[in-house]
Amino acid sequence: MSKRMICGAFVLVCSVTASAQPRVDLALINGTVITVDAGNSIAQAVAIGGGKVVAVGTTAEIKARAGRGGRVIDLAGKTVIPALISTHGHPGFQRGLTYEASNFTRETVMNDLNRALYFGFSVVQSQGIESGEVMYQIRADQAAGTLGGARLLVAGRGIGAPNAGPGGPTYAGIAYEITTEAEARRAVEELAAKKVDIVKIWVDDRNGRAPRLSPALYRAVIDEGHKRGLRVNAHVFYHVDAVDLVEAGIDGLVHMVRDLEMSDALIAAIVKRGVYVNGNMSSPRRATHVGNPPWLTPADPMLRLLKESVAPEVIARMEAAFGKRDPKAAGGARQRYAILERSLAKLSAAGAKVVLGADTGLEDHLFGLAEHLELQAMADAGMTPAQALVTATSRAAEYLHLADRGSLAPGKRADFLVLDANPLENIVNARKIGRMFINGVEIDRPALRAQIKY
């Protein structure tokens, strides 16, 4: 029975219910609260108690709800959004200018998770380039409350055909290399025993270097995963593979197809089956720039975030890479990128469940940076800023089965950012992070910044 029904029928019960509501220990008033709740409502104020959102409403309502004794923050027109969620990262490989397998330590992974948090991302789903026990230990320590950073979700070792996993010597030997259905099922069984949060597969031929993962094998992975209550998401390149993966019951595509614009039939199938899709445009977009992109200029709040948290030689290397880019090559990249933009616009218009994924953690595609560039890429491709925000909040939480996160509705965790400007006016404003709260407790951002060493 809903509370409203109780109130309508029994006034006395209603008042008892109200007094039993959680205590409010923090109220934020006089702002714009973008709740990203089911109704996409905008409020002026939010009340927090016990680490959770207690109520959202007008400043007057929240002031009344807060009563005396609680802390009150006057937002003075600033904007509150839920903390952001990244569904496709590869932590642990970059340390300053180096990018190599030996960097994959607890310290490097935590450096990435701390930077993600500094940039407003409270959750990072790693996508399958994970060796050893490091990631599992971090996840356990975070769950126990003894370790900070963005909350890490793991996929463990991803699954592909021989030599078909993640490219390059840095990642060699990490993925499962399967050739039979029995191996496919055994890999999933091992991952289930490790309680991974999701299963990752690589399906394409990795630019001709490897065999494709055959439909029989990925069907076995999907079937075994679903039997064990695990969702399976796929790295995909070719349109033909995406069509069959959707047919086969894949839960998510962590890239759009890149050889063709997505057909109406494929998009309709994605929508019908509720498959989640990463835009994953920010990495290929980098190849389209000749000279510094806007986010490396002082007018963009990104440059400040980078200067605060990234070694100057890494920023210099990014600038040098853009500076020496061949205009002809960039022209080709722009044509390929335009295909992605058209597909994303079609997906969005059709109501597909797009979730923010940026392949974060590729070289110089740093945690926090990549995700904010992805938000901008989605908006530039035709999504409204509100739609882009949904991909990184409520829908990302839904995808990752984080029922208590992703919006600022009553009962949800009080994980939120206070922004100096409204991202619904310009998604770039999501980079103007003034304050951040996790579980209702303010993060000491200067102290967090001091922990980011590489």
Ligand SMILES: [Zn+2]
């Ligand atoms: Zn990836």
